[in-house]
Amino acid sequence: MVVIAAVALSGLAARLVQIQGVDAVHYAAYGAQEVYQSVSLPALRGAIYDRNGNLIAASSQRVDVVADDYLVGGSKAGLGRLCSILGLSAPALWAKLSEHSGYVPLAYQVSRTTEQKVASLDLPYLTFAPDLARTDPDGDLFSPLLGIVGFAGQGLSGLEYLENSLLAGTPGSEVVPTGLNGEGLPGTATDVVAARQGTSLVLTLDEPLQFEVTRALSQQIKATHATGGVAIVEDRRTGGILAMVDLVVGPDGEVVPSSQNLAVTSVYQPGSVMKLVTISGALQEGLINPSSVFTVPYEISLGGWPFSDADFHPTEQLSATQILAQSSNIGTIEIAHLLGPDRLSYFLRDLGFGQPTGLEWPGETDGLVPSPNDAATWSPSSMGTVPIGTGEAVTPLQILDAYNMVANDGEFIAPRLVEATISAKGVEHVLPVQHERRALSTATVSELLPMLEKVTEDGTALAARIPGYTVAGKTGTAQIPSTTGPGYQPGAWSATFVGFAPAQNPALTTLIMLSHPDLIYGGLASAPVFSAIMRYALRHFDTAPTGAQGLSSGSSGVGGL
Amino acid sequence: MATPARAVSTAARALPARDPSPKRARPELDVVDRRRTTSRPHRRQANILRGLGVLFIVGALAVTAAAHAFVASDQQRIDTLQSKLTQTLAEQQDLQLARAELESPARVLAIAERELGMISPQSVSYLAPVDPGPSVSQAGAAAARAALSAAETARKPVPAGGDRTRTGTSLAGARSLTIPPPVR
The missing domain is CATH 3.90.1310.10 (Penicillin-binding protein 2a (Domain 2))
Structure with missing residues (x-):
């Protein structure tokens, strides 16, 4: 008997040693797991x-209203008021409370006021889970x-x-002892x-300008029955994007913001705005000067395809300035032939096409730019299509940046949207401007500026003029390719105007692009929007009038700006 | 086998008989009254010290308990204030958002047009200086003329007390022009 008792006591002692000594840490952790709960604190x-x-x-900070439907029972007390507070119908609420899941979110991200109203109902099966809206x-x-x-x-x-x-910040954590119902005991958090x-x-965005640009573009989309449009306003000196608007016509006919940033993620055939590449390249290479005269017929054939100017004219003598101002396709193709395919391709990339803009936007596209070294993209007619902007596909922001480079005396500045960061402690850190590279010499730019100014003085973009300010820019009109096969959509055009003001000392560079407008030309559909937006923007940013073009005063026809 | 061992052990524990005549005489020992070993003042001092020690311990314990109570009380206050701070910051953020929503240009415009009857103009006239200024192509020549004029002015002495020519633009002659209809 004594022996049995001794063995039993020894066994108990051994078990005691095992629990209290050998496995003590394991059992302590197990106990803590039952009692304590680690809670994540959202940042x-x-x-x-x-x-x-x-x-x-x-x-x-918001809360989610959560119900434990096992605790509801058959009681419907207070459900009517809960329905009215949460905006739920009674059958819908009752269906939720009959799911038998134990965790039924009734409403997400409700306000503090709503939380207090729900809490005042004192329904035992309701809890509030912290959330952020x-x-x-x-x-x-x-x-x-x-x-x-x-x-x-x-x-x-x-x-x-x-x-x-x-x-995003960094989430925190705390350990809370829990009661029998699994809820944390208030004021007992540890390891916080x-x-x-x-x-x-x-x-870098400017809220009032963004609003005005949205209004002006939206009104012109409605007025021209376009299917959408893009407008970008950029600070010439810093590359800061002051306004960036992407609008489309929704299923119900209303003009609404696009679901994505089309200015960076979508490409289109831009048309004559690309003539900048050929003209600036030829000027840079010393092949032409603004007064160089060319014999320009109405139509030529290239690679078996006919190319013509927009309006019929007999063969005429045009200077390089006139070719750009009147947007002559044939004159530009002639200048491109002086430049040759390799140098044309070089200047396409020199002006930023076919590569990222530097904004590093998610989903940003490089565009589709043919190369004479790639037979798959270059054809005999490419020397006709590429110079006039129908042989490549680019993003609106790439076009804007090329013209901003000209406005910035030939130097590229990467576009940017973030001007500064503010730490959680309130310390502001201003991000530096990224001066990237020089694309054109100052001599080339000094020749190019008057040529671009002529476009708005007596060229294709008279509607882009701004009273009191000189404007330089270029129109672009191109057919929209078919989405089902080769060729173009009948009667579908994109209309672009890109320019900067004041021409002598540019402050702002702006691009307007309309898709499928019934006024198909960039000078008719987009240039007036440019003018309206720039009238507001130049005054908004206290840019002193320079005179010329609009002379003393004028009126805006778009958006009442 | 065990019995002889016990016998040996007993034998080993047997003590030798005492010698009744000690070899060396021991001094006489008296029983001393305990009260005579320490003086009365000395004892009082010890009692006081002992009392002080007890008092010190009791006092220290009381102070510790009080300090704990204060710490607990302060911690509760800190928790309450922390909670209020968090709540106030959240309210501040909500108010900032509410203010931003109230200041939204779309909302302001909607109220102005729908409730206050504002009508946006079809066109806006801007006043600008009469002097059109140079275009880019004219700017170079104008700059050269200005430099030449400045050089000439520098050569001429300024008459004392002479009136300065007022430069700049006047809005008196401003006129309203409308941009001609656009052409392609």
């Missing part, structure tokens, strides 16, 4: 401001640029995706690691 996403400090996107105070004004933030608080597209590593708020961004 507040950084805000986004425009260049004037106007808030254009911010996160705010991303809000754009300007509605969809910046939506193609800002993009989308998912439920997990991660940027999924646009700027929210591009700068997610900065904006505070969440670190994300970095805020100050953009």
